Amino acid sequence: MGTYEDGLKMIGAKSEVRFSESEINWPMIKYYCALVEDANPSYWDGDFARERWGSIIAPPGMLQVWMSRIQWKPGGITPAASLADSIPLPGDTLINVSTEAEFLRPMRIGDQLNVVDEIAAISPEKTTRLGTGHFVTTVATYRNQRGEVVARNTNQLFRFTKNQPSSDGAAGKEA
């Protein structure tokens, strides 16, 4: 928690580099395509994918999947620390507003991705249906093991304090 001015000092702050648990691999690609029911041969057929992309590629929708945390491993796992969560701002609740991804290079089987988050913008105080707070924009830059940028993900979330139910009892129920 902190003030808007405290928050503004964090613009440009970057997270530590985080590495994917697992390299990009075909079994996880197939599992995800089975979920989406996506028949695109770029993900299923080695010959087609080699011809078009050089190798089987990961669907763009899997960008964030590679950074998901494994649920257990020997020696324990470190809890997720969100950069947007660490900004000193008023408001104790977050809701995701929008996500914009930009894809620069194919994500290939065998690639090991890493990501760095950066705080790009914090809006002045705004009041919405949910409460009063600030819109926080972060940019995540994903690179492969050769240091090439494969994608950028710009995320906007609303960091806010929930509306208090009014004293007349009329607004006692959450919308």
Add this chain to the structure above:
Amino acid sequence: MRPSYPGMLQREWEDVTEGEEVPRITSDVTLKRVIMDAAATWDYFPGHHNVEYANQQGQKTIYINTMFFQGFIDRVITDWAGPETWIVRRKMTMQRSIYAGDTMFGEGKVTRRWVDDDGRHLVDIDIAIGNDDGVACPANATVELPSAGAR
């Protein structure tokens, strides 16, 4: 349109017209599929697998996550445009949830056909993902298509 993978066509940039509809696809979001979503994306946020937790959040049951929405948006595009399509950019806004038991749809419309400074042949598309209650997730994307002129 030219033949691509057996049984599939690839749309070329010249085939596309502004205002053209991107056909609707639908899919049944069964309970199993929402659980599969958590497993496929390694996303064990309880709203995606724990009904009690979802209820406490004010949600009627468990619901699909962002990464499933993103994959479905991209599928709306590539089912229509073909497997040689490159997604350049995709923006999505989460407005409502899609729940276990819902039938999900996705559809779109071409808003712009253009060539960027690098000579890439691009198409902008507005997309809507929703359920029987209406649109849950508006999105828009820019995709690169092969050009017949460059062949």
